[in-house]
Amino acid sequence: MLTCAEELLLLAHDEKSGQFANLQDLLMNTALAGAVLMDLALLDRVDTDVSSLVVLDRKPTGEKLLDFALNSIATLPAKTTTIDALDVLRKQGNEIERLAIAQLIGRGILKEEEGRFLWVFESHRYPLIDGKELQEVKRRIASLLLSDEIPDPRDIVIIALAQSCGLLRRVFSDSELRSMQKRIDQIAKMDLIGQAMTDMMIELNAALTKLLPYG
């Protein structure tokens, strides 16, 4: 089974260019931090409530990406806050992305192609091998949002993640999104890590806007 971070990257993948959606690094890193934290929660390595996060078990998960995340938050006190854990992981966003891409390549979902940009700069493309995993993620999201079905915990996570960084636009048209907004909000708020991540993104966005001239 793919990790939530891998599913998030797949949703951000642009099939034409073989690259990932051009999201601001800060926001993508926050979403990836949320994704790995949610993965650790689904594996009962961490638990959260409305104000705190507890590391329950430091035993390796067997996934390089998630063990990296688990080690990264090991420096925090055993009982900390979700925001503090997200902050630690957000700063490791580039490495989390690299490891998630490596896992997708290792699973035979992406392949890596090297090339040159302007004949000088090294560039990497990651074309999908057959795209069926991406179609499966999109199918799960659509089937849940278009029904009254009770979501399972993994589906809540992917909807919270995709909603937080605008990736649902890659699955649905603007008018479809408008008609499903109530259902999206209902599902996305069911994950407490997702709520903390969204709050953090709103703050980061506000800070970024202030930095922009005339923002």
Next chain:
Amino acid sequence: MDITEQKAEGATVLQFSGRLDGTNSAAADTKLADAVSRSPTLVLDLTALDYISSAGLRVLLKAAKQAQTAKQKLLLAGLQPSVKQVFEISGFSTLFATFPNRDAALASLK
């Protein structure tokens, strides 16, 4: 955390007490999945449940999904203020039929 099972008014009642969190969610998950599989109507009496974490919410979510798939009834009763607050923040209150206490939940079945 402790879960005890009783029968009342043709329903199965699971009474939770203590804290439902990541330290006991696996055991609660097993117990609840078993109860849902053999009870057309299940009442979860949460009057003595003091605390619920994300892991605990996932246990209830899975049970609700299992009950929905099997077209069975799953009712929640006696949510304490701290648990109710988590339900409201996470929107879980929209997923379940909730009642102030066990008697009210059982009366709704008549």
